[in-house]
Amino acid sequence: MKTKVLFIVCLCISWMNSIYAGNKTTTLVIYPEKNLRVQQSELYRVYLNDDTDNDVTIFKNVCNAYFKGMPGQRKNDDKPLTKFKGRSIHWGHFSFQGKVKVTVRVNKDIEGKKIKVYPSRHDIKVNKQDANSFFFVLDRPGQFSVEIGEDGYKEGLLIFADPMETDVPADLPKWKVIEKGDKTLLSTLSVKDSALYFKKGVHDIGVYKVPSNIKRIYLEGGAWVFGSFIMDGKACSNVKIYGRGVLSGARLHLRESHMVEAKSGADGIVVDGIVIADYSFFAVRLLGTDNEVSWTKIVGGWIYNCDGIAAYANSTIRNCFIWANDDNIKIYRDNIVVEDVVCWQLDNGAIFQLNWSNSVARNCRVSRVDIIRAEWDSDRPNNGILSCRNGGGADEGFVFEDVRTDTPVTHIFRLSPLGDKDQLIKNFLFKDWDVWVDVSKGKKNYIMGVKNKTPLSGLVFENFRVNGKILTENNMHEILKWSILNCKKIDFR
Numbered sequence: 001m002k003t004k005v006l007f008i009v010c011l012c013i014s015w016m017n018s019i020y021a022g023n024k025t026t027t028l029v030i031y032p033e034k035n036l037r038v039q040q041s042e043l044y045r046v047y048l049n050d051d052t053d054n055d056v057t058i059f060k061n062v063c064n065a066y067f068k069g070m071p072g073q074r075k076n077d078d079k080p081l082t083k084f085k086g087r088s089i090h091w092g093h094f095s096f097q098g099k100v101k102v103t104v105r106v107n108k109d110i111e112g113k114k115i116k117v118y119p120s121r122h123d124i125k126v127n128k129q130d131a132n133s134f135f136f137v138l139d140r141p142g143q144f145s146v147e148i149g150e151d152g153y154k155e156g157l158l159i160f161a162d163p164m165e166t167d168v169p170a171d172l173p174k175w176k177v178i179e180k181g182d183k184t185l186l187s188t189l190s191v192k193d194s195a196l197y198f199k200k201g202v203h204d205i206g207v208y209k210v211p212s213n214i215k216r217i218y219l220e221g222g223a224w225v226f227g228s229f230i231m232d233g234k235a236c237s238n239v240k241i242y243g244r245g246v247l248s249g250a251r252l253h254l255r256e257s258h259m260v261e262a263k264s265g266a267d268g269i270v271v272d273g274i275v276i277a278d279y280s281f282f283a284v285r286l287l288g289t290d291n292e293v294s295w296t297k298i299v300g301g302w303i304y305n306c307d308g309i310a311a312y313a314n315s316t317i318r319n320c321f322i323w324a325n326d327d328n329i330k331i332y333r334d335n336i337v338v339e340d341v342v343c344w345q346l347d348n349g350a351i352f353q354l355n356w357s358n359s360v361a362r363n364c365r366v367s368r369v370d371i372i373r374a375e376w377d378s379d380r381p382n383n384g385i386l387s388c389r390n391g392g393g394a395d396e397g398f399v400f401e402d403v404r405t406d407t408p409v410t411h412i413f414r415l416s417p418l419g420d421k422d423q424l425i426k427n428f429l430f431k432d433w434d435v436w437v438d439v440s441k442g443k444k445n446y447i448m449g450v451k452n453k454t455p456l457s458g459l460v461f462e463n464f465r466v467n468g469k470i471l472t473e474n475n476m477h478e479i480l481k482w483s484i485l486n487c488k489k490i491d492f493r
Helices: 078-083 183-187
Strands: 002-009 012-021 024-029 044-048 051-056 059-062 088-097 100-106 115-118 127-130 133-138 142-148 155-163 176-178 195-198 201-209 216-219 223-232 240-243 246-248 260-263 270-272 275-277 284-286 292-294 297-299 309-311 316-318 321-324 337-345 350-353 360-374 384-390 394-405 413-418 424-435 445-448 457-466 482-485
Touching (some): 051 088, 142 337, 292 309, 309 316, 337 350
Parallel strands (some): 223 246, 223 260, 246 275, 260 284, 270 292, 284 309, 316 337, 321 337, 360 394, 424 457
Antiparallel strands (some): 024 088, 059 088, 100 133, 127 133
């Protein structure tokens, strides 16, 4: 039996469908985004459970057009913007519980082209319907990349299938409800306001320095907020930014602002559920302690300095999707936990960056990482799945487990800190990896301590697969190209 009801939560109208099959119920929430005046895809149409009324809005992000003298321009911006000229990424999001059938219609003939849905660990089966459409079934929330043909990633489709919200604001009289936010409106808030509720629709807030009295910022599904949120100072701690809305940097100048930033002692920041799109600096930069970043989707950054997430000591990063053209995730402080993340790296930066300048991090754990693509064209020191760019810090007691690549990368390790400053790299466990490397590209893997300084030590490879083979001391040089220097004996298990 199938019923359709109009679902109303806190004045937010969304379509919710419930499909009953025995004792199992599927619940969907699709956001009212069709009328937003932001660029939407002409290539893809996505609808759910065979109901064309369950149409998911698909947005389109196109690589910036380069011109000399761009506001915020840096020296090398012409390189990525020339390389990725003409590239686009298309994406849509919804929330669900149970199972959902996702149908994709493509505005071109796709007959004979292989279709893949990543991450491959979920083994999602694609079923063709006709020359222009196909479907697949999701039985869990997550972030998924759909690629049609060998070069399909150059105009790929991302499906962000979120879990149902459990913390939609219910006490609206206590919130400052914003129907159409702008810089002037936010500057006139009362000091008694402690929570902002951005309603569906377009808001243009610029670089918003969150005042210390604001502790909750909710972006309703269907809200598209142009701008950024900056927490500056200890009094701006314990801010939660969440919901199913979109925070976009499309109306900011290049590098005008990080998208979500906490600095100068602002701790305990929570970022949950939102999409961060069209960014040109860090997407999430939390320099305080005890932060949480979850179910955050980052997409559409093309230039260098488009880093994904930095969250300092005692922070967790879970269930996120990160598209970056600089480091995906920076692990610069103690006790950082990263779990269940999906990464797409363009040609610059590392999936995990350990140090750029004097970072100290101990007892960090990274688990269940899916790397959809890494488009490196060199093995420069800041590239690789794991990189340590400069000396002058310390990294000790790390575990990296269950890391997978969906498409071949050029290399894995760039643990080769530059300069003459000592860098401690000690007691690293690499466990249950399954990565594919295109060795024809000729890139090396570097495990090199700083010359005449502390050697790398305590490196353990346990059940570490490269191109389907377990890496051992006997075969490591046959499988990969290595440059190893000032490193104590590596343990293979």
